[in-house]
Amino acid sequence: MTGTLEERATAADLVTEALDVGYGGEPVVRALDVRLPPGAVTAIVGPNGCGKSTLLGALARVHTPQAGAVLLDGRDLARIRPRDAARRIGLLPQQAEAPDGLTVRDLVRYGRHPHQGLLRQWSPDDAGAVDRALAAADLVELADRPLDTLSGGQRQRAWIAMVVAQQTDVVLLDEPTSALDLGHQLEVLELVRDLAAAGRTVVAVLHDLSTACRHADHLVAMRGGRIVAEGAPQDVVTPGLVRELYGVEAVVLVDPTAGTPVVCPIRRLAP
Incomplete structure (x- = not known):
């Protein structure tokens, strides 16, 4: 990427306390306590249906907690006015x-x-924010191109540029590299x-654990609506964690360039 983000954000402290979130009275995320490091990239990983997107929705105030709270800089997010919250937290679903x-602009x-x-x-000020977001996303x-004429990676960068223009301190992205090829994944990451x-x-x-390890500063691994491990990728990603999350036997190597874990699956274990 050659674009730059000229304006700096205020690193926000985002925390959950004993958080229950779910649908129809049944919690999907249960009694979850987590702090997302300010000014860093946190990747949430885990098997399908473990509560990753539900947690992200709660952090974005899309889902109302059934119990517990999400705190933004010490304030209960549920008590912050929606417009004020939208100025602090941006979500790309x-x-x-x-x-x-619709054009990119x-x-x-x-x-x-x-x-x-x-x-x-x-x-x-609004026009300047849009121009800076376009520049940051190259x-x-x-x-002035219609979105439907762009490649997958360009289109995804346009959506992220929209969140950049929002000038929020927190950016939440739900599977931003889904269905992109390797080159376009790198563009977005x-x-x-x-x-x-x-x-x-x-x-x-x-979704991809090795990609998360390479591009995130902090990892939150979930299964069954709970956190089973969190921390720096090189500290928490082990064959045992891969087995617990996905039921897969794997070898964990070290990326010779980045020094981050690379997961090499061997076989799926019997239930």
Whole structure:
């Protein structure tokens, strides 16, 4: 990536305390206590259905806790006004969709919505935030292109640029590299690293464990709605953790370039 994030964010402290979140009265995430390191990239990993996206939704105030709380800089997120929360926390959900014919610039402009109001209309500050977001995502030359003419990686970077334009201190990404090839994954993950380098607290749900190890500073491993391990990837990713999370026998090697764990699956174990 050649783009840069000129404005620096205020590193936000995001914490859950005894958090229960679920649907129809049944918790999916149970009694969860976690602190997401400020100004760093945290990857949430684990098998399908373990509660990763549900946790992310609670952090974004999309899901209301059944018990416990999410705290943003010590304040209960549920007690913060929705517009104020949207100025602090940005979410890119899975399978985000935009209206037909929308250009890249149009999409990125949506990121300024939380800053608008009856007494505050579009301003030079908003235009500047959009321009900086486009530059950060290397999309200036594509700004007037319709989204449906872009490659998968370019389109995903456009969605992340929308969140960048929102100028939040916390950025939450649900499977931002899903269905992308290796080159486009790297495009997106380099931008994610840039977000943290600019002071943002970034939390991403990722499926590939080796990719998470390489690009995240902190790992949160979940199974059955609970955290089974957390910490720096090189400290927590072991053959035992892979076995516990996925029921897979694996060898864990060290990436010769990054020094991070590389998971080499051998076989699926019997239930």
